[in-house]
Amino acid sequence: MxxxxxxxxxxxxxxxxxxxxxxxWNADGLAPAIAQDASSGEILMMAWMNREALKQTADQRQAxxxxxxxxxxxxxxxxxxxxxxxxxxxxxxxxDAIVLKVEQIGGVACHTGRANCFYxxxxxxxxxxxxxxxxxxxxxxxxxx
Amino acid sequence: MxxxxxxxxxxxxxxxxxxxxxxxWNADGLAPAIAQDASSGEILMMAWMNREALKQTADQRQAxxxxxxxxxxxxxxxxxxxxxxxxxxxxxxxxDAIVLKVEQIGGVACHTGRANCFYxxxxxxxxxxxxxxxxxxxxxxxxxx
Numbered sequence: 001m002x003x004x005x006x007x008x009x010x011x012x013x014x015x016x017x018x019x020x021x022x023x024x025w026n027a028d029g030l031a032p033a034i035a036q037d038a039s040s041g042e043i044l045m046m047a048w049m050n051r052e053a054l055k056q057t058a059d060q061r062q063a064x065x066x067x068x069x070x071x072x073x074x075x076x077x078x079x080x081x082x083x084x085x086x087x088x089x090x091x092x093x094x095x096d097a098i099v100l101k102v103e104q105i106g107g108v109a110c111h112t113g114r115a116n117c118f119y120x121x122x123x124x125x126x127x128x129x130x131x132x133x134x135x136x137x138x139x140x141x142x143x144x145x
Numbered sequence: 146m147x148x149x150x151x152x153x154x155x156x157x158x159x160x161x162x163x164x165x166x167x168x169x170w171n172a173d174g175l176a177p178a179i180a181q182d183a184s185s186g187e188i189l190m191m192a193w194m195n196r197e198a199l200k201q202t203a204d205q206r207q208a209x210x211x212x213x214x215x216x217x218x219x220x221x222x223x224x225x226x227x228x229x230x231x232x233x234x235x236x237x238x239x240x241d242a243i244v245l246k247v248e249q250i251g252g253v254a255c256h257t258g259r260a261n262c263f264y265x266x267x268x269x270x271x272x273x274x275x276x277x278x279x280x281x282x283x284x285x286x287x288x289x290x
Contacts, residue, residue, distance in 0.1 A: 012269045019271040032177050032242075034188060041186025043179060046242040058267065090263035091272050093255050097177075097191040099263045110238050118235040118244045122203065124157045126164040127236050 011087055013058045020051050024096040030066060031096055035076075035109065038087050038101040044109035045117040047074075049098060054089075061086050063100055080140045082106040106135070113137045156232055158203045165196050169241040175211060176241055180221075180254065183232050183246035189254035190262040192219075194243060199234075206231050208245055225285045227251040251280070258282045 013019065023031055029051065035044040047065040049057070053073055056064040060075075063084035067074035077083030088101035110117040112133060119131035158164065168176055174196065180189040192210040194202070198218055201209040205220075208229035212219035222228030233246035255262040257278060264276035 014271050089267040091265040092262040093257050112238050117237040120236040122234040126159050
């Protein structure tokens with residue numbers, strides 16, 4: 001068993017669901033969730049969760065978000081295989097933002113095939129792309145709806 | 146000049162404002178902004194920005210957010226002195242989330258006196274506080290409105 005596997009196994013949660021009620025869900029029942037690489041600290045992506053997404057994330061120890069564009073639960077990696085193993089879940093002072101510490105399977109969090117979604121950096125020429133495509137999206141989603 | 150000062154000095158932006166229009170502001174004209182410690186990678190806080198907040202952040206090289214509770218621009222540290230020097234601004238693939246790489250003055254990002262706002266970790270007993278108060282909030286905001 002690797003250290004990272006041990007970390008994921010170490011994620012625990014209460015038997016009751018009171019902790020889910022303590023999140024200050026917004027008017028749409030959502031809260032922003034930031035996925036951070038547990039080893040490197042790299043911020044991989046930001047997505048949204050509703051109560052059920054957070055519950056399933058804790059139950060499965062894999063990141064499940066709420067897709068606002070598709071209005072349904074989105075098990076990260078369901079199409080790409082790039083699932084996120086969750087070793088830790090954090091809540092902020094206002095209880096309205098979540099951080100997930102994850103191990104990113106495939107090393108690609110972004111649908112563009114990059115390691116993370118924050119690949120544009122402000123510079124003299126505007127938003128400059130500073131991170132390479134590691135995997136062709138056509139390959140990632142080959143044969144997927 | 147320290148490396149961090151050099152980093153802050155290195156933040157550049159275009160002469161025009163087109164880059165501000167490329168952000169996919171939500172229906173309220175806002176986008177979530179995540180402040181990350183530029184050295185350690187620690188996620189310090191998540192707040193919101195409008196167009197003017199992002200513009201001022203880039204102009205001043207210090208984090209300026211939009212306070213939703215007070216409905217006004219919020220120059221982080223204006224009361225506490227805990228300003229954030231910004232060395233890098235990132236935008237995600239959907240152009241609707243921002244990451245700031247910052248140097249946190251005072252080592253305290255949270256109004257509770259903790260290093261960061263994500264000090265609660267999910268465990269068997271629910272949300273468990275796992276980070277210490279470094280500075281008494283009464284002291285941080287002494288004499289401030």
